[in-house]
Amino acid sequence: MNRRFLAPGDPAPWFTQRCTTPSGRYSFDMAAGRYNLLYFFPSAAGADIGERLEHLAGDPVFDGVRCQLFGVSADSDDELSGRLHAQPPGVRHFLDADRLVAGHYGVPAGGRGLVLVDPMLRIAAIADDEPSSVRQVLSFLRHLPDALAVQRQVPTPALMLPGVLEPALCEMLIRYFHGQASVQSAIFTEPEPGRSLPVTDIGFKSRRDCVLRDPALVAQLQHRVIHRIVPEISKYFQFQVTRMERMIVACYDAADHGCFGPHRDNTVTATAHRRFAVSINLNDDFEGGGLSFPEIGPARYTAPLGGATVFSCSVLHAVAPVTRGCRYACLPFLHDAPGAARA
Numbered sequence: 220m221n222r223r224f225l226a227p228g229d230p231a232p233w234f235t236q237r238c239t240t241p242s243g244r245y246s247f248d249m250a251a252g253r254y255n256l257l258y259f260f261p262s263a264a265g266a267d268i269g270e271r272l273e274h275l276a277g278d279p280v281f282d283g284v285r286c287q288l289f290g291v292s293a294d295s296d297d298e299l300s301g302r303l304h305a306q307p308p309g310v311r312h313f314l315d316a317d318r319l320v321a322g323h324y325g326v327p328a329g330g331r332g333l334v335l336v337d338p339m340l341r342i343a344a345i346a347d348d349e350p351s352s353v354r355q356v357l358s359f360l361r362h363l364p365d366a367l368a369v370q371r372q373v374p375t376p377a378l379m380l381p382g383v384l385e386p387a388l389c390e391m392l393i394r395y396f397h398g399q400a401s402v403q404s405a406i407f408t409e410p411e412p413g414r415s416l417p418v419t420d421i422g423f424k425s426r427r428d429c430v431l432r433d434p435a436l437v438a439q440l441q442h443r444v445i446h447r448i449v450p451e452i453s454k455y456f457q458f459q460v461t462r463m464e465r466m467i468v469a470c471y472d473a474a475d476h477g478c479f480g481p482h483r484d485n486t487v488t489a490t491a492h493r494r495f496a497v498s499i500n501l502n503d504d505f506e507g508g509g510l511s512f513p514e515i516g517p518a519r520y521t522a523p524l525g526g527a528t529v530f531s532c533s534v535l536h537a538v539a540p541v542t543r544g545c546r547y548a549c550l551p552f553l554h555d556a557p558g559a560a561r562a
């Protein structure tokens with residue numbers, strides 16, 4: 220391992236690489252919110268490496284919730300021979316014959332080693348592939364409750380702004396939703412660089428959206444965002460918003476297991492211009508549906524009726540399943556003129 224390349228405390232490089240996932244690819248930014256151990260090796264055909272992989276993959280500490288293991292193989296034969304297989308939810312392997320991941324992490328050709336990445340996707344430790352370092356890393360991961368307790372006290376970098384929309388306007392927006400056709404809300408994937416593709420995956424995102432086409436309602440919503448949210452973003456984050464998009468009313472319904480898995484809002488080409496996400500709750504007679512920021516901590520936030528949660532589009536966030544009733548929300552994204560020029 221080239222220890223001068225990256226050091227503990229540095230951000231772990233993000234990448235998208237071929238992987239033993241059902242889609243055949245994995246974007247490492249999605250791994251946030253738990254510890255991730257990357258094990259770099261030249262080929263799983265080496266007897267000692269095969270043993271090490273088996274030893275690591277068999278450790279119950281890699282439960283996919285608090286820890287994940289990613290083997291990073293430099294050998295294209297590892298894939299062809301079927302030597303590497305995922306053991307979901309905690310163990311997957313990157314197929315890195317083109318050395319994309321190894322290059323980002325400074326692992327030389329033929330090199331092997333361990334990189335432990337923390338829930339915020341920062342380097343926690345770098346170690347050689349030696350029995351003593353493997354023991355140390357596993358022992359650290361087994362004692363995670365202590366490390367995660369510290370993480371629980373961390374404040375979330377989001378604004379909570381009560382009273383952005385009046386109750387009567389919230390009611391009108393919910394009524395509008397029920398008077399229109401709604402569609403199953405999609406997520407973007409990027410099967411190849413530069414080509415963003417909307418797909419539905421109701422296990423990951425279950426929500427119905429209805430585009431606001433009533434000019435008077437759009438104007439009322441825009442007015443509140445401009446006068447009640449934009450100045451707060453300017454004050455707290457020193458960013459001048461001049462553009463707004465996605466005027467929708469969305470509904471997460473307990474009957475449909477309404478939810479949205481962990482994601483970022485600006486990681487594909489079509490969304491790269493987005494800067495701030497706004498989540499305004501239009502009702503409060505539901506259970507579940509809390510917004511969380513898994514790479515920061517486990518806390519869930521529910522804005523009051525008419526209140527907004529505002530956060531940076533590049534922060535990982537998720538919506539917990541709605542367990543009773545429906546959660547209605549307006550969810551605009553904000554950006555600026557340079558962003559609009561790129562969109």
Ligand SMILES: O=C(O)CCC(=O)C(=O)O
Nearest residue numbers: 479484498510538548550
């Ligand atoms: O429902 C929410 O509060 C957040 C929605 C969200 O993250 C999104 O639409 O990208």
Ligand SMILES: [Fe+2]
Nearest residue numbers: 483484496536
């Ligand atoms: Fe989002």
